[in-house]
Amino acid sequence: MDLKKNIQKGRLPKHVAIIMDGNGRWAKKQGLARTFGHEKGTKSVREAVEGCANLGIENLTLYAFSTENWNRPKLEIRTLMRLLVSSLKKEIKTLQDNNIKLCTIGNLSTLPVKVHKELSEVMEKTKLNDRMTLTVALSYGSREELINTVKEISVKVKNNVISPEKIDESIINEHLYTRNLPDVDLLIRTSGEQRISNFLLWQIAYAELYFTNTLWPDFNKEDLYQAIIEYQKRERRFGKTSEQIS
Template sequence: MNFKENINPKKLPKHIAIIMDGNGRWAKKQGLMRVRGHEKGTKAVREVVEASAELGVENLTLYAFSTENWNRPKVEVDMLMRLLVSSLKKEIKTLQDNNIKLNAIGCLDTLPPKAFKELQEVIEKTSSNNRMTLTLALSYGSREELCNMVKEIANEVAAGEFSSKDIDESVINKHLYTRNLPDVDLLIRTSGEQRISNFLLWQIAYAELYFSEILWPDYRREDLYEAIYNYQNRERRFGKTSEQLS
């Protein structure tokens, strides 16, 4: 089946989030060092970003580096940070050519100075782009995000800025890293693993989950089309019954 031809452009998910998993296992299968898998994975990033923009997806969020990833071997972490810098430099043209705005969420101040500087420069250069927002989750952990949200709201209540009675979902949303993004409609995870791994726990409350057996370096735009086609053929009830929707 040609999944792209069967995608309904009026029913696109407004926000797709992807857990890009399987770089290390891909490298191991090839008899290569893990770092080669991360390098190969950049091609998959480019394909998915371009395909999303071409389809008309408004928001794409990629889980690039978690707070837990800092616990990996130092040589791998150092390589990932260097790869981040080099990729940002290489992909600035792709972002500009496709009118894509770069955004980032997470504990960004924990990134190495060079990586942080390059990230901020690309964010600034693409700030006026409006075709699609590409968000990189870097040094990101959802539980940490939620803890920060609770602290911020507690401090504001203590300062008398508003009452605890005023706290609702909109107040919580305004204190998350994703305050300028809609909730996730479609969450994709590659490599066959079926877990969330501390990613956007609040934001995926009603997301459709799609798990692919494909290792991330082998993921291509056709695989994204298949995920979106699958998403469009699901019934999203948001707590209602099928009869209510019809």
């Protein structure tokens, strides 16, 4: 089935975010160790990136590793970091060929030196690409992001750089990790779980939420297209009435 033909090109989300969930459960269903699920999931990352780029979606953000994920077994963490480095090396040509810029958000200081180095190199090589921005959330937690934002603004208020009366949404946006990104229009979560899991809490204030039972390693372009078709069926009112936006 080719769902792509049913997508209205004039009503695409400008920013899609995905909580990539279900790698471990996928592996368990196959009778394999959890790490095999993460390895299989790298193919789904490519499907999502290529699918968004081909449609003309400008921003894609992937939740790759949360601040809470550091509590997982050490072997799993090492595997995830190894996969991240190897994937970056493999996909640099794909990013360049498709004119995609790589960015990251999160507490990158907690990442292993090798991972940080590889990320920096790929971001430097792709910084001028402008077809799509691919943002990978690594060691990311939205509450931590908001705490850091409050601290930064507080210091500026204390030093008379910002007046408390001037603090509004735009000021807060300027101090978030995502300061260069628009708000999320569509948030997708795989694996059947229906939680936000501390992901982009400020940025999804008016996002459409889409939950699918598909486990992340089975997610492909058709699953992405289905999510976007569902998004296009919804009426986005932003507090207004249906009559006001018609």
